[in-house]
Amino acid sequence: MTKTLKRMGLFIVVLILLALLFGVRFYRFIYGNNVVVENVECPYLYIPNGTTFSELKKIIEDNGFVKDIESFSWVAQKKEYVQHVKGGRYLLKHGMSNNQLVNLLRSGRQDALNITFNNIRKPEQLASVVSAKLMVDSAELVTLFKDVELVKKYGFTLETFPSMFIPNTYQMYWNTDAKGFVKRMKKEYDRFWTSERVSKSEKLGISPVEVSILASIVDEETIMSDEKPIVAGLYLNRLNKRIRLQADPTVKYALGDFSIQRVLSKDLEIDSPYNTYKYAGLPPGPIRFPSVEGINAVLNRREHNYYYMCAKEDFSGYHNFARSLSQHNVNAQKYRNELRKRGIRR
Numbered sequence: 015m016t017k018t019l020k021r022m023g024l025f026i027v028v029l030i031l032l033a034l035l036f037g038v039r040f041y042r043f044i045y046g047n048n049v050v051v052e053n054v055e056c057p058y059l060y061i062p063n064g065t066t067f068s069e070l071k072k073i074i075e076d077n078g079f080v081k082d083i084e085s086f087s088w089v090a091q092k093k094e095y096v097q098h099v100k101g102g103r104y105l106l107k108h109g110m111s112n113n114q115l116v117n118l119l120r121s122g123r124q125d126a127l128n129i130t131f132n133n134i135r136k137p138e139q140l141a142s143v144v145s146a147k148l149m150v151d152s153a154e155l156v157t158l159f160k161d162v163e164l165v166k167k168y169g170f171t172l173e174t175f176p177s178m179f180i181p182n183t184y185q186m187y188w189n190t191d192a193k194g195f196v197k198r199m200k201k202e203y204d205r206f207w208t209s210e211r212v213s214k215s216e217k218l219g220i221s222p223v224e225v226s227i228l229a230s231i232v233d234e235e236t237i238m239s240d241e242k243p244i245v246a247g248l249y250l251n252r253l254n255k256r257i258r259l260q261a262d263p264t265v266k267y268a269l270g271d272f273s274i275q276r277v278l279s280k281d282l283e284i285d286s287p288y289n290t291y292k293y294a295g296l297p298p299g300p301i302r303f304p305s306v307e308g309i310n311a312v313l314n315r316r317e318h319n320y321y322y323m324c325a326k327e328d329f330s331g332y333h334n335f336a337r338s339l340s341q342h343n344v345n346a347q348k349y350r351n352e353l354r355k356r357g358i359r360r
Contacts, residue, residue: 180309
């Protein structure tokens with residue numbers, strides 16, 4: 015009887031030890047440190063949209079993010095993450111457990127990125143900047159600018175669509191695709207056009223889109239912040255008097271060449287709705303992606319009696335403004351003389 019009890023006691027002890035052994039092992043599988051990013055240059059795990067679990071495992075292995083990929087896989091299966099992989103950019107912390115890692119990935123709580131774009135003239139430029147930071151296909155984004163139905167859905171025309179993309183810094187998720195980016199920019203556009211800004215545009219007698227079109231011309235006309243409200247006021251004066259804008263930047267846009275320093279008489283003959291020497295009023299759309307500064311300059315334009323402007327002959331970037339054509343001609347001659355002196359023919 016005593017021997018039997020001893021054997022039973024020994025058996026129980028063995029069972030307990032085995033249970034403890036397996037328990038410790040499972041505990042380590044779930045809660046033990048497994049993530050390794052201490053000496054990793056980029057501690058972010060990038061998961062493209064549509065990634066399968068097997069593809070995710072390869073990404074993690076290739077980057078050396080975990081010590082034991084099989085334990086991670088086991089925990090992921092037990093927590094039913096395998097069929098629910100979510101794309102995104104996730105910040106990993108050294109020493110995270112499989113449980114913490116799976117919970118993070120399953121939650122979809124990814125880190126946002128700061129996306130900044132400014133000084134943009136063409137959709138191709140915007141696509142290049144955005145695709146370098148987000149999971150945006152640059153060719154697809156450019157194509158969306160030509161999608162009549164999509165553009166119409168957002169309340170724009172193909173010509174005015176660029177005004178919806180206001181240059182600034184935005185926080186976005188890395189796995190944002192082209193359509194997601196466009197959708198987000200519409201939200202930002204609506205947020206930007208507050209009731210106060212809309213009210214100011216109404217007082218000027220032009221719509222928000224028209225404000226953006228004029229702002230794009232102001233942006234091209236001068237880089238001087240303190241001068242932009244003056245330039246905006248000048249063009250609004252001409253619009254109110256039904257005088258053609260005669261803005262050189264619109265001719266450059268029509269010609270497709272903003273590098274031109276000297277607009278010639280023959281250039282003014284180009285037959286384009288963007289040629290404000292030939293056609294009255296605002297062009298069909300912005301000639302670049304209008305800046306916040308340019309838009310605000312129009313909305314808060316300086317009130318004055320100027321109708322003419324010409325670049326200063328000192329090439330400072332500022333302009334000479336005039337109330338009369340005769341005074342403008344004097345200013346223009348000074349500038350032309352300096353162009354000749356410097357040998358600038360184009």
